[in-house]
Amino acid sequence: MTNEEFKAAIRAGIPDVLPEPREYDKEVNHAPKRKEILTEDEKKLALRNALRYFPKKFHKTLAPEFAAELRDYGRIYMYRFRPTYDMYARSIDEYPHKSEQAAAIMLMIQNNLNPAVAQHPHELIVYGGNGAAFQNWAQYLLTMKYLSEMTDEQTLVMYSGHPLGLFPSHKNAPRVVVTNGMVIPNYSKPDDWERMNALGVSQYGQMTAGSYMYIGPQGIVHGTTITVLNAARMQMKKEPGRKDIHGMLFVSSGLGGMSGAQPKAGNIAGVVSVVAEINPKAAQKRYDQGWVDELHSDLNELIPAIRKAVEERKTVSMAYVGNVVDLWERLAEENIKVDLGSDQTSLHNPWAGGYYPVDMTFEESKQMMAENPELFRERVQASLRRQVAAINKLTERGMYFFDYGNAFLLQSERAGADIMAADGKFRYPSYVQDIMGPMFFDYGFGPFRWVCTSGKPEDLAVTDRLAVEVLEEICKTAPEEIQHQMEDNIHWIKEAGRNHLVVGSQARILYADAEGRAKIALAFNEAIKKGEITRPVVLGRDHHDVSGTDSPFRETSNIYDGSQFCADMAVQNVIGDSFRGATWVSIHNGGGVGWGEVINGGFGMMIDGGEDSARHIREMLFWDVNNGIARRSWARNEGSIHSIEREMERTPNLKVTMPNFVDDEIIDNAVK
16 A cells, blocks of 8 residues: 555545455454453434444445344444554554644554554554553544544544534644543443443443554553562562572563563563463564573473573573462472562453353453353452462462552452451552652653654654763762662663664653653753754653543552542543643543543554743643642652652742651550
8 A cells, every 4th residue: 555545545544435344353462352241222312322323325234234233243443444554653644634733643643543552453452451541443543534634723522432523722732632432420330331331332441442552562661670579589588698689580461562572671670570361462572572491381381491490590581381379389489489479361351251260261250251251250260369379379478469450469469369458458459559659659750752754763862862861960969769770771772772672663761750851851852853853752751641541550559548449540640631732532431440430541642843832841741640649649658758859949939748657656645
């Protein structure tokens, strides 16, 4: 397909002539069949909802086809309308557009749906088992058409994947405003999502999936690398005389869209990692990409390989293609010394493909999930009880286990597993409680990322160099409390190119605070102005950050003033970003810990070398981080108090309400 043909296809939107049906590609990793949840009347409503995208002349043909999809897959994906062109992030200049910002958004959408990036690309699911960019292909086609027509004085409004329309605005307004799954709180249970998604009226946007800001597994590789590094450092303190982390054993599960980062992160950190994955296609994909070194399907072969790698202090990643419960139980039985343990199965989505029960094949599980969901639920919960029992044995022998924000602790508790301590709290911490919260988020450090819209590796190399120069300069005068974070990120960005982390777009990520993000972005903007970077750069972040997300069991799990269940911060974050220069903003119900368990907000911002871009960088990135630091300082988090006081000294216009501390004795006496 020529570029002109591609542009014509984008501009066409919903085609005027019915395309031929697309063959169901069995080589692609497809979403599991969703359980049947709609009544007969609701099925009719789902069809009416789907057919409203199309002219009446198509209805007789499409109605039975969509009814079959609903029956066979539990959703109406509109496979017939899946584009015939290849799905990947092209150079920004290859998109038909009247607004360069809109072209950047089209690039990011196509990157999300690139088969090398997306978990279930034909179902428009980017990662996490249900994190969708759109609910169906009609929504994609119509959205891309709107973006191709948009001017810098219009804003596209997105309701859970549905493009509501283009509305008049102004050049400093966001070009796109996205909401996903923003349902009335009393209708935010998992079955409510199943029903509304089947009806075609709401979707689970995860975090960066429905925000068009996913950059493949690189983002989580970095987060996992620094998590493993710091967890290993904590373990080293328990072993006096140990000089490095080589030979430490890290065990986890999941090789999907996000969890697939674990073996690569283990290699960068320098440990022996073993990750279980029940889906052979997912494991093979990571092996083919070079993100895992070895595939094993036989525990009798894997266990000796683990012993040998640990003894030789190797840096190696192994995948066990099988059920994680079998792996944990065998490790406990063999008395293998596991140093670090976690879990990255998609337990925010336990009944619809996020977790598979032990003693069943992958295919048997998928069949039971669709045909007997109640029994499937019982099997999942029984598996969780067994998994926790094995993990408990290994932690008693010295393993440090942490919840990686996937609702493992929450679902284990609900399954009746032995996961609670005597004081009524979870036995194990969230990694945010022990690592990310006090070491990173409280100081304003979080997952800052960018994408070079030219698609040129040379431009990415320039951004890497500039980021290193900026961080090294900041590091010279940085307070002692953040020196470690600075050094880790300088090391990361220096090594990023040789670790071949790009999957899809020419993107990069590092952890930086407000000062670092702004100075790096301003350096990029100046380089674009001078032509050192050839085309605009899109700035963004994961929602898993300082102020984007309110999540009591993950991002805000180290908030102890009782406000961890409040979502003011995430909502204020998006509102504030929208009038300070974001190109697009998004707010979602749901994320890594589950529908109804979290509210999270994100943004994207295109910078083009101009003065407006420089102003947006200074105003928006400052707010985007310091909103969260101010909230965390009010919760009496020491690191955040230190950070916001430092920021108020630098920024005279910033005045934050600070907490006063009360002696425990006064409180105790008052209550008595």
